[in-house]
Amino acid sequence: DIQMTQSPSTLSASVGDRVTITCRASQSISSWLAWYQQKPGTAPKLLIYEASTLESGVPSRFRGSGFGTDFTLTISSLQPDDFATYYCQQYNTYWTFGQGTKVEIK
């Protein structure tokens, strides 16, 4: 099974900060990686797919990059609506999610 490891588990940041979340796969997954945002009590929302393609309607301050085993999600300027938990997800062999990164207010 492919394992997905996110870091950090929790991130404290302020509005306007540049935020970077990393996701590492236990083996190469090419570009088969998606990022989701989840707020308490709501379903996950797709932000980025195929490692770097922004889903329609998602603000351009979200950026994904990476290939193979190492990936990053960057929020260029954190907004109040961005405080949430973020998950990476691989699709190379079935589907696996990372454990999540909670972005909280500093």
Place this chain on the structure above:
Amino acid sequence: EVQLLESGGDLVQPGGSLRLSCAASGFTFSSYDMSWVRQAPGKGLEWVSGIRGSDDNTYYADSVKGRFTISRDNSKNMLHLQMNAVRAEDTALYYCAKWRYSSGDFDYWGQGTLVTVSS
């Protein structure tokens, strides 16, 4: 507008059975692949099962293989998950999700239905 509405979640005893359903609307259901993803209370996301729209091929996580069965009724735009021999570790919020086979992601999600396994 794509809508996915799950139902069927309940309190069930270990070893019991439950059937979850997901009513889909706003897209041509028969043309799309669908999945179930679950989230245990306070925990992360876990993919459970998927079914292709084109050929009804099914896929299961090892944790549920042999116990859960995914199915779809394209005439009613419904997705189902039959859960048998449930265990305490199956306790979770179960989401129905529209699966994009071409990119491997889940672009639309329902709001979930809660399954609690306890005696």
